[in-house]
Amino acid sequence: MADKDALSMRDAALAGRRASAGALAGASSPAGVTLTDVAREAGVGESTASRVLRSHGSFSSKTRASVLEAAARLGYVPNRIAGSLASTGSKLVGIIVPSLANIVFPDLLRGANSVLGKAGFQSVIGVTDYDLEGEEALISSLLSWRPAGLLVAGLEHTPRADAMLRGAGIRIIEMLDTDGTGIDMVVGFSNREAGRAGARHLIARGYRRIGYVGHDLALDLRAAKRFEGFRAALAEAGLQVAGQVIASVPSSIAAGRDALARILGETRDLDAVYFSNDDMAIGGYFLCLSRGISIPDRLALFGHNGLEVARCVPQPLSTIRTPRVEVGEASARLISSDGPPAVITLDFELIEGATT
Amino acid sequence: MADKDALSMRDAALAGRRASAGALAGASSPAGVTLTDVAREAGVGESTASRVLRSHGSFSSKTRASVLEAAARLGYVPNRIAGSLASTGSKLVGIIVPSLANIVFPDLLRGANSVLGKAGFQSVIGVTDYDLEGEEALISSLLSWRPAGLLVAGLEHTPRADAMLRGAGIRIIEMLDTDGTGIDMVVGFSNREAGRAGARHLIARGYRRIGYVGHDLALDLRAAKRFEGFRAALAEAGLQVAGQVIASVPSSIAAGRDALARILGETRDLDAVYFSNDDMAIGGYFLCLSRGISIPDRLALFGHNGLEVARCVPQPLSTIRTPRVEVGEASARLISSDGPPAVITLDFELIEGATT
């Protein structure tokens, strides 16, 4: 099927090139065609044309045909700015994420966007770079587009951002974190529990000198919560973090590799390392490969997220698969819901790979 | 100007902080505060309030203070829908990409979004899933928001999409591909040349039985162009593709791993494999690690994109670094440019890793 589609697409595309030039030349103005023009051309009233183009209300099939034809002939492109103003409700949905550099957030976006698209919404994105002040500015900016709803990653906001969200009068969905109090709807999982699960897994496998390798926790609040849960679970088992290195840069494979190198230099006899996420862990894994450190015999590695690369390395990484796409999808579905505020907790899954 | 705008808004926002809590309770509706309300509250005319809030035109500093204070007190959120309609020009920019699953496109988005954000634009995204019909629908949908410009990945479109783009009367930037004819502005690099460069590199290193491992070329038109260039360069050297496997799924690490396994089964004595991109190549690399196939002695690998993971594996992948973020940035900068149509070619860089 894919092949056939693609083939016909290609033909279509090629044909288009040739034909396009002449077509629009006839139209008076490029994007300046209004509903009034269409109505006049079709010989009907504005309201009727509007009804036909929105398939809303009643009209005869003859009218329908002539309006549609007129619209096509003029190359009419509806103006949703005007439509939204008139109907006071914009089919836009704002999505705010801290970063696009980590595949986690594109995954989230992907899930949300696919559901939103099908429901006729348009996603407007904002990237905070893990800066809550920036988030505040984005919220204010997005709100000015009078979106139908707002999806925001995380539960932490500045006081003003919080106030704006509460006062916005639209559905607000906070994503990826259930450790805290939400404003309206919350969709995610407990990072604290994820951290505990990782720790318990390592403990159950008999590891006792467990180190932590992380990235900037002051910025990545969810990673900080995992670390918290991780430490708590160690404490419950009478253990403590045997050593830690926290890179002061965003998480990345290179950062994980370098940070593991550092912790191995600083802390003797580690038998396992818990990483703030899979990017970092995979970096650690590569370091071990390079140095010939035997995994998991001499060192066990545990990550978080369940990225594809972590599943595909020769020894699949032990990690926790998080339902990122699903969180996006579920969040998007809530935009048009009218129920009371609620928290939706999706399960994460501990993957017992070959690195523990 | 953009900066000044932002500044005054910010002031307003800050002032609002303090007052908001109590004020909002008093305001009739949460987001229902209009410019008229602010003007009345401040004891000035609408136009004056509008001028102050946009830092546009002249007004006394006393007026400025009272308008800002009134806006803050009422928790005013400007309505850009109305603003855009009145000024016939929205600060929205549409960005259309084929996918979010491959980090290449989030990278592109990231570059574009960072520049656009600073210039006061809001990104509206659309994901086509590599489907040109879907792209057409998205273009039509995005155009209805009367964006200031549209960034689209790729040069190939359906005839209708092509016509819509040409007739939109806004800046259209086609990205990531310069092998073909653009509509307005084009920012990217030659995938064909990238393919040739890869082939020439392998040939120069003495490889002669070179295979190709790719993913669905009917969908990923740029990968197809690379393959084309790759074959052309081989032909110029009197060689041909020694064998090929094209996965009928989107590119992924797993797909690359499996496809390399297949080609090794099907084609004897390959000494190098050119992959459609780094994801696929890294999958191949992991297969070699698992099977103990010595790289590059028994098999050389070459990818495309220069992903982080490819740089961090024990033997850095030989590949071509593509300026994805830069393409996004450059494209975004063109949105507000008013020059004539042009093509901006950014350089890719061949990285001689350890796998060739």
Next chain:
DNA sequence: GTAGAACATGGCAGCGCTGCCATCAGGACA
């Protein structure tokens, strides 16, 4: 054959803002 419902349609007032024009107070200048 006719009331009443159900369909079809057009007119028009906004949605909240911006852009243009008109107005008016001062100061510079001859």
Next chain:
DNA sequence: TGTCCTGATGGCAGCGCTGCCATGTTCTAC
């Protein structure tokens, strides 16, 4: 002292569409 210019301000007509209401028109049931 009068003229002109500049700065500061308000009034108001739309931007293009939707929602409501009014006006036919056709159909159905008795």
